[in-house]
Amino acid sequence: MEQLDQHNLRITKQRQLILDELCSVTSHPTADELYQMVRKRLPKISLGTVYRNLEILSDCGIIQKLDIGGTQKRFDGNASxxxxxxxxxxxxxxxxxxxxxxxxxxxxxxxxxxxxxxxxxxxxxxxxxxxx
Amino acid sequence: MEQLDQHNLRITKQRQLILDELCSVTSHPTADELYQMVRKRLPKISLGTVYRNLEILSDCGIIQKLDIGGTQKRFDGNASxxxxxxxxxxxxxxxxxxxxxxxxxxxxxxxxxxxxxxxxxxxxxxxxxxxx
DNA sequence: CTTTTCTGTAGGAATGGTTACTATTTTTAC
DNA sequence: GTAAAAATAGTAACCATTCCTACAGAAAAG
The missing domain is CATH 3.30.1490.190 (Ferric-uptake regulator, C-terminal dimerisarion domain)
Incomplete structure (x- = not known):
C-alpha cells in the first residue's frame, strides 16, 4: 500500500492485512471483529497488534476511529x-x-x-x- | 424534583443530589468527577450508586449521556x-x-x-x- | 558479508472505566 | 405502623484497551 509508504510506516504482513481487511468492508468493525477477520488469514496475529496498528493508522489519518456509542470503538477504512x-x-x-x-x-x-x-x-x- | 416523580422514580437523597449537582454545572463531568462532587455533601455515597443513577436518569431522558471521545463517558444535565x-x-x-x-x-x-x-x-x- | 541498531511482533499481564452482586436500608403505598 | 418494592454501600467481577518484555527481522554501518 502506497499509503503506508507515504507515512514512513513499514509494510508488515500484519499491518497490510489489517488495512486490507478494514478497507474491504463497509461494516465499521470493532477491533475484536477485525481481529477475527484477520485471524482467518494470519492465525497467529495477536489482538494487541491489531489494536496497536489501528491506533497508528488512525493517527496517520489513513483510517478513522469512530467513537460512536456502545462500549467498543469502531473503525472505518474510509478516512474522509x-x-x-x-x-x-x-x-x-x-x-x-x-x-x-x-x-x-x-x-x-x-x-x-x-x-x-x-x-x-x-x-x-x-x-x-x-x-x- | 418533579422530574423524578414524573418517571415514577423514588426520590432518594443520593438521586436528588446527583441530579442537582449535575444540573448546577456546565462542565459535562465524568461519572467519577460527579462522584467527587457529590461526595462533598454525602461522603458515604458509592461510585456504583452514581453510575446506576446516571444510567437511570439518562434512560428516562432527564439527563444526557455523552459518548464523545476519550475513554470516559460524560454527562450533561441539559437533556435537550x-x-x-x-x-x-x-x-x-x-x-x-x-x-x-x-x-x-x-x-x-x-x-x-x-x-x-x-x-x-x-x-x-x-x-x-x-x-x- | 557481518555486526549493530532499530522497529515491530507476540503473548500475556496490568489497567481502568463500568457493571453486577448481595446483604441491608430506605422509600412509598396502604 | 407495616409490608412490599426499590435503592444503597461495598465489594467483586468484567471487559475493552493499553502496557510490558523478550524476541525476531530489516536496515544501516563498517
Missing part, C-alpha cells in the same frame, strides 16, 4: 469526512450519503473560542432489521 | 438537543450555541432505511488554554 447512522438496538453502523457540510465549522468558529479542527454528525435510529 | 465542542488535547467539553437543525434528520431519513430517532453534531478542536 462522512456521516454515520447507528442502530440503538443492535449497534450496527452504516454510512450516510449526505454531503458533508463544512460551513458548520465556520459557524461554530464564530460562536466559540475553540479552534475548530473537524466535525462529526451522527444519527441514532433503528436499522431495518430492528424495526419489527 | 444541543451541540458540543471537545478539546482534543485536554478533553474539555463546552456547549455550542448553534440552534439545532432538525431538518438534517428528515434529509437523513430519505437516504437510509433506518428509522431516525435523533442526531448529534460534535466538533473537535483546541480549547483556548490548549492553543498556546
Amino acid at each position: 469526512t462522512h456521516y454515520h447512522v447507528r442502530c440503538s438496538r443492535c449497534g450496527r453502523v452504516d454510512d450516510l450519503s449526505i454531503p458533508p457540510d463544512f460551513n458548520v465549522e465556520k459557524t461554530a468558529s464564530r460562536l466559540t473560542r475553540f479552534k475548530i479542527l473537524r466535525h462529526r454528525l451522527e444519527f441514532t435510529g433503528l436499522c431495518p432489521d430492528c424495526q419489527s | 438537543t444541543h451541540y458540543h465542542v471537545r478539546c482534543s488535547r485536554c478533553g474539555r467539553v463546552d456547549d455550542l450555541s448553534i440552534p439545532p437543525d432538525f431538518n438534517v434528520e428528515k434529509t437523513a431519513s430519505r437516504l437510509t432505511r433506518f428509522k431516525i430517532l435523533r442526531h448529534r453534531l460534535e466538533f473537535t478542536g483546541l480549547c483556548p488554554d490548549c492553543q498556546s
